[in-house]
Amino acid sequence: MNHSVLALVPALPLLASFLLPLVPGAARRLVGPLTLLAVAFIGLNLWPLVQTEPMVLAVGDFAPPLGITFYADSVSALFVIAVALVTLVLWPWSGSDAGNLDRKQSLTLILAGACGGLAVSGDLFNVYVFYELAAVASFGLAAGARTAAAQIATFRYVVIGSLCSLLALLGITLIYVQTGTVNLAHLAQLAPLKLHNPLGLAAFFMILLGLGVKAELFLVNTWAPDVYATAEARVSGLLAGLVSKLALLAVVRLLVLIFPLPEARDALLLLGMLGILSGEFAAFRARDVKRMLAWSSIAQLGAAFVAFAIPGPAGLAAGLAVALHHLLVKPALFLLADRWGGSLAQITGAARNSPVSAGLFVLFILSMLGVPPLPGFWAKYLLLSGLAAQPEGLWWLAGAIILLTTVVEAVYLFRVIGALYGRDHTVTPKTQSATAVIGSGVFAAVLLAVAFSAPLLALPLNRMAVQMADSAAYIARVLPPVLPGVAP
């Protein structure tokens, strides 16, 4: 399986999304799942290959610094698989009418394609293009709920999204002007000379804000609670769980390859801490389950930012653990919140008539709180031990904040559990829908599998982190030995 298959990862879903309306009759419904399965199959084949040697594809055989290059190491392979499978689980099986369903399915396919592209793209501009594609798809999906509230929330999301995209573009042009290239490997090579100065950092900050919108970075995440609360649970699960991780991955690529500077790390750390604080405490007062989950996802992503800010492979391992754990837990919670959304009073005593989903809800909450046997604990342990290894000051403050906010998190999450298992005869809570239970069941199964095989997964996680942290290998793998414009 040669490296040209990488191109299929973004290409297949995009192709399928446009061909979808042409496919006649019942087969149309199967187009989406099939393409996703294909992408998953590619990812699975890719995974063993990239363990030792990351795969590079120069599209159209243009020499790397010029054309578009796709680079896939073990992390991006994992994310490709994750994109395919999670989109499959959160696939829109039913719609109000045929036309609506077509639109939803094609948009979801575009989103999947864009995310796949983000995972494997090797140059800055390509990242920007796929990011914009994902943004547009998410605008469409978010507005899909057809309610007034959804429209307003999406409009605010569009405003912030587009403004930040301009910032990102400005940042990329700055970098291009400075270095003359957009290829990540080439940039990594030139960065120490050209970009490690205030101008470079400014560019990085602008790109950070740009990409930060989707990754719910603190300064630009005001849109998140409204969109997640009003959009369909499936869509919010997809956006909060999957797409935000891909944006985060892009930012981390930049950080690791081009700007491994302390200022950049501090920026990420500070914004991450603010994200945690604002997310957790805002969720403390939330009375609406979906809005509360939105804020808690902001907080979790803040924690991921803090984790990735830690220098060295330890930081990457912690970040990956937190991000992947959030990827598993949040979509499932959003699926459950589909029928159990709205105020807490409405779901009092829901555990009695849908005990399974209530049990799953409790399982996910316990994992998020970091109760030992579940993987949430190992993620939090890695994060905290990584932070503690750093010298005192800001790092330890971040650790303290994480510890304190977990207490707040426990209170508002247990408030929901208390409501579920409370006893109020005047309220008849809605029972769960089949798709929600099955979807969250799959996630729960994966979660428990990871919990029981935690000792076995420790090694591959470390290997991924080491491979990702090694920028020199990245450069060597992508670029030919001698390059114009670079003093030997």
Add this chain to the structure above:
Amino acid sequence: MTSLDLLLILSGLTTLAGFAFGNHRAYPWLAGIVLTAQIVILASMPLPMAAGFGFEMFGHPVGWQMDGFGRFFALITLGAALASVAYTGGEWGERYAAGGKNLRWLHGALAGNVLAMLLLLASGDLIAFFIGWELTSWAGFLLMAQGGERALRAAMRYVPYAMAGAMAVLGGLVLSLTWTGTLDLSQLVMLVPGLANWKLALLLALFGTGFAIKMGLLPVHLWQTPAYAEAPGAATAFLGAISSRMGLFGFGLLLVKLITLTRLADLSFIDGLFSARDLIEWVAALTIVLPTFTALKQNDARYLLAWHGIGQSGYMLLGLVIGDATGSAGGLLHVFNHATYQAALVLSVFAVMHRTGTADLNSMGGLVTRMPLTFLVMLLGIIGLAGLPPMNGFVSKWLIYRSLMIEGRPLLFLMTVLGTLGTILSVYKLIHNTFLGQLRAEHEQIREAPWSMLVPMLALVALAFVTGVAPGLALNYVNEAQAALGLPVMAHTLGGVESPRGSLDMLWIVGVLFAGFGIGALLFYGAGGRSKRIHQLDNYAGGHFLSADVRYQYSDHFYAGLMHRIGPLYRGSFTQMEAALASANDLLASLMQAWYRQAVPALTLLIATVLGLAWMIWR
């Protein structure tokens, strides 16, 4: 498959069985047999016994290992669980299930608690310790939340405390990992004392907060009373007897093994005047006195006993922290003693509730003629709780007093005795308002508690009496725990302590006491003439003709005189502190939420970018 694995697997199976068919009639018998088997295995287990299974996480081995200190606590846990299961199995359980509550969850939660505690007590390294710690607090939460509406509210109040404690311990774990590079307890014991003072202080603060919350030491004790009082019958007995002692297990590990008492004394706040060890001793002393005098004012028997549970834990910690042979033996023995009579007292209160339907001290009275055996259990229980001779409570308190005398700590000695006197006052109010005084008309027909409830109660009280008369039996295990902790071991005889400077021989004291009672009875029945039993209304009332419709009983505001003097001291300052914390939390939350409701996102974005760039450029 070592015997420790067998132990853990057995309790794991009981938990599953509990959740699966806890409401089945056969379950209590099964659980009882398994628990007794576990006790036998544990008692006969050669120490230290490493567990078979374990795994390695991120380069640190995670395994379980039982030593003398863990075994002492594990034996008490299994014993308390046995008594609770036996109590729940009988008629109490039927009525609990008939009342619409889920007996399976109760049995499952109870067995789950035992499993979690065994995991905690047998932990070989900090990660295993943390796993056991978290599971214990969440299993405890599950057990507390079974009792219905008020119990759920009390359990919800426990959640932030439990989580804060867990996070403090996790913080300590991570810090000790970074400083010493290892998580294995045996290595930590060598490395931790070597750390700098400020590091030890930080470790003490973090681990100490976590263990203090679980034990209910003074500033963080408010959650324990409603949570333990509102839990259903046998669950309260189990929680009251052993659950909060896991905090003491942590303290024992932390203070004596890791930081060692000598290093503890070096961590001084005001240049050598007031060391951390004094601080812990005084927190323990205040925890003895203040909850005891709060118990004095309670009008609900369950709350009174729950407050005493907090008070007595002060004795254990004080004994442990004094650290000399008699003091630590007293502290550890008090864990066992308190478990026996606290469980018996709580079970007797619930037996009374089973019959009269209430635990309110002002709506009972005169039940001694209707429930004599329950009265006997409560009587021996309160003698134990108050720490008076024939019962075992006296021995452990005597040891603590003796060590305070030898160490020369007059004020601490004064506080401990003040606690004992307060306990005597409040337990007399408990037994007087429940069993003595005028019997109410509606209680004339009630019967003695059923045998299924009486047997565990009587067994517990008999155990307390036997270990009171012959404390040597319990002191063997205490010596084992002292050795495991590295404390000086106290030489003891069967009757008590033999030392030239002041010995205690309970065999003789109790023997003489009962000889005295015998002579008293001889004098009373022999010398005195016949006496006739008279009705409660045939009573002196200043010439007034008593009739049943006028309630001729003194129970409300029982210590009016005392309350005139110390009444104003009850200002509820701890509750206000907790409320202030909660409102600060709400304020911060509303501020943060305001950030997300901002009207013009673009403006904030602009400001943010400008600030970011400025920061980036001029750093």
Add this chain to the structure above:
Amino acid sequence: MNMIELLTELAVMPLIAFTIGLFMVLMMRKIAAKIQRRVGPPLLQPLYDIVKLYAKKTQNSHGLVHDIGIIMAVGGYIAAETMLPVPGMNGIAAKSGLLALAYVIMIPSLGLALGVGQCANPNGSIGIARALTAMLAYDVPFVIIIFGASWFYGSNNLIDIVAHQQAGGIATWGAAKMPVLAIAALFSMYAMLGKQPFEIYVAPAEIATGPMVEMGGKYLGGLFVMQCFQLFTASAIYVTMFLGGGENWPFFLVKLFAIIAIPMSMAFVFPRYRTEDVLAVVWRWPVLLGLAGVWLVMH
């Protein structure tokens, strides 16, 4: 100290204590009479009272716990007497120290409290509530004094304490060595006897002698016996701790009666403190004196 000798001592010591107690009660009533310029009771009046009470033909009991209460009241003190060394007889003082004795003394009052509880008479319950509050009051200084004494003598064993004091005659008496503690001990013993100013729990007019409201015949007789034991025990503890214990019987008796005479002579001119004032007085002066004494002893 073989077993038979020990058993005889266990039987004889309470008897001696009772007879001395009888004459102490007599002395108390004689002092009261002399203060009120009265003749006062004949020599054996306390004995007549007790015999008459035990000879009562009809008695009322409110239940088994009522009977057990009186048995514990008398039996508890019988046991406590055996722990108090008297000239020539040490009983089981070696087996239990000062601290255990302080607790064994509490058993009779708690047994009585249980018995009075079953009398189902609010006067009795109010009396017991006040008696327990008074016990809380006077036991705090008493315990401080025990701490100071056992710290000074270095031992909790009464026999050692007596030997330590008798080593150098009056110079090594507790009172000589620890004057402040001795005064504080006198004050707290005074409160412990429950005579006039500290007698709120037996307020005859207000709560009809509190705990003794339903006690007649042998029940009241038991309480009179307990009063004799109480007087003897209080003074014997004081003498053992501060006045060099019993070198020989005459000295011991003189010291015993002298110590009891002090509070008795002051008691009958006082009205009666309210419960909270008992707490205030006893927690102020004796406790401060006691703590000062302990500080002196320790430094």
Add this chain to the structure above:
Amino acid sequence: MKLSPTSNLSASLEFLLQEISGLRSQWKSPRRLRVDLQAETLPALIELLKGRAGFVHLSAISCVDWPAQNEFELVYHLWSYEVKVLVMAHIRIPRDPGIYLSIYDLYRPAAFFERDIHEMFGLFFEGSPDMGKFILTEWDGPPPMRKEFDGEAWVMNQFDWQDYQPGWLKDIEAKGGGITTRPEDVRRDKPKPWDEQS
């Protein structure tokens, strides 16, 4: 008679009393005024005195039983701190219905006086808060202070006596002395002084 500072006040009292028709007043002493009036006009008098002359103190209501005229005589003793005069208002009420109205609304203490009179004489006061048993809780016989109730006869019927002939009394009697009246001149059969009254 020296004009005491209050003399004009008592003069004004005279003037005041003229307002009640059928009222005869008679000064018993400078501070005691006896007033005889119709039963119906009593409340008017009391309100007049209380309102305009400061008679705020009702010291007692006493009742006299006239079996001959078959009437009860009620005397209301009123005192004023300003006028410093005690007014004794006498009214007569027929015995057989024996009902009069209560002045509880004017003077609170009247309730007890009326209750006592009701218990002792059987005179019922309408409007009085409590006409129940007052002191004689064990007594369920006729109102004992009415003249027609012969206490002594009731006692003779209810109780019996010690037949007490101690030796020492006999020889004193033998010697003709003896401070006590001899049993034969029993006081019982002497006519009672109040019978002959007109």
Add this chain to the structure above:
Amino acid sequence: MSTLKNIPVVSHEKPSGGTGNLLANVFDELMAFCRSRSLFMLHYCTGCGAIELPPAMTSRFDMERLGIQPMVTPRQADILLVTGYVSTKTLKRIILTYEQMNSPKYVIGICSCTVNGGMYWQSYATAKKLNDYLPVDMYIAGCMPRPEAVIHGLRELMENIKKGESDNWRDYYRRYDHYLGNQQRLFGENWQTPTDIIGEARHYDLMGPETLGPHTALLEQHQTPLKPFEMTLGLADLPVRKDEPR
């Protein structure tokens, strides 16, 4: 009209004389001596005569030298001093207090009002003869006898007790019906006291021929004697009838 003299005092306990059981004889002598030397007087002022008791107790006359102490509750007392006129209301309380006292107990009627009505002989509200309602051991006449008289009366009583003659308290149990009759005549049919005299008589086997009679039958009708609560071990697990309320 029964006279004071012929109050039949049946004291079958008269020592049977002879050397039969010398020890028992000595023991009874000792008991009687102690009873006489230690009398507890109930602190209950029923009437005006009580004002004479304080001087009898305090410095001038000092009853304590006779071994007499004032006691507050009837349970502790031996002598009930009925001082002054006995109104019907007070008589009810006197009878209740008398029955609450532990025997051997003695009643002393001080002042002439208790003897024959005194100056209130005409009053409908006072009881005239105390010994109709209670067995009286000693009368001390006088319209308030002086303390010397009271003490003399008490010494008389002590002598009687020492000689063992003062056993009137048995009379209350033996002729309870007579006393109850008089009480019912004064207080009406449904007169009852909380103390179960008949039960006590049976318990201490003090039943006499006249204990039960028409009046006690009347009492039985309307009064269910207060049964004391026996310490029952009503164990729930014994076979219980189905309809038993759980």
